[in-house]
């Protein structure tokens with residue numbers, strides 16, 4: 001049977017029309033001020049610039065605004081911390097996105113952690129991560145949170161399933177593992193020192209590829225009827241998983257492109273709308 005396609009593009013479009021209505025309501029209640037996301041781009045990496053532009057465009061599509069902060073590659077950690085602190089204090093900024101990665105000489109972790117919890121709509125702070133892990137209120141890291149929303153929308157059960165996450169980065173693999181654990185999956189997180197990766201993947205009911213290497217996870221490692229989530233995106237339209245041979249064999253899969261990518265951006269703007277709603281209700 002053909003695998004069910006977990007269509008992130010479709011779900012994100014549907015969510016955008018609902019978010020548009022929430023933005024209209026917010027503006028009415030807030031003197032015409034929409035939710036505003038600050039995007040911070042440091043340096044001139046073309047891929048990062050494209051991602052930031054896509055996020056700004058998503059804001060525009062739902063009537064939100066964005067503050068575009070662009071800083072040169074030579075920016076110091078101190079200068080970036082100061083800029084974040086200024087945005088934290090700006091009442092007309094509801095969410096802050098610091099585009100990863102920043103140039104290597106900058107202490108990215110310190111800068112992420114400078115973002116106040118209420119504005120951490122991309123889910124990158126240690127505090128937000130810890131709260132999420134403890135099942136306390138916090139904005140989830142956008143990519144894994146987007147994956148959870150996609151699985152939920154397609155009513156994919158995680159309880160009691162063996163979920164294997166390949167990758168343990170702070171913004172993707174690690175929070176993904178904890179979110180799935182919180183959803184009562186039995187979770188294995190794999191990384192570059194994992195031995196017997198193919199054998200572990202063969203036991204997965206749900207497999208998440210977050211490795212950063214095109215088609216690194218081979219289709220033959222994946223069991224029939226698995227749920228396949230591919231977070232990767234590489235030039236040529238490849239993901240981290242060899243997807244093509246899986247279409248007639250697994251239960252469901254996220255396409256590349258059009259699966260996880262649109263859900264990441266959609267989750268960022270959804271969480272920014274939520275942050276603006278919370279700011280308004282507590283003002």
Ligand code: NAP
Pocket residue numbers: 143166167168169170171172173190191192193194197209210211212213231232233234240260261262264265
């Ligand atoms: P990352 O920071 O480079 O992390 C890659 C992870 O993969 C690391 O934990 C690494 O393990 C692990 N890994 C590397 N080689 C491995 C191997 N041979 N066997 C097993 N594990 C291995 O990457 P990331 O930021 O998490 O991104 C992962 C993928 O997701 C990339 O393809 C990226 O383009 C994509 N992504 C997509 C979105 C989106 O919006 N769709 C957003 C973010 C990222 P160690 O920890 O041991 O080094």
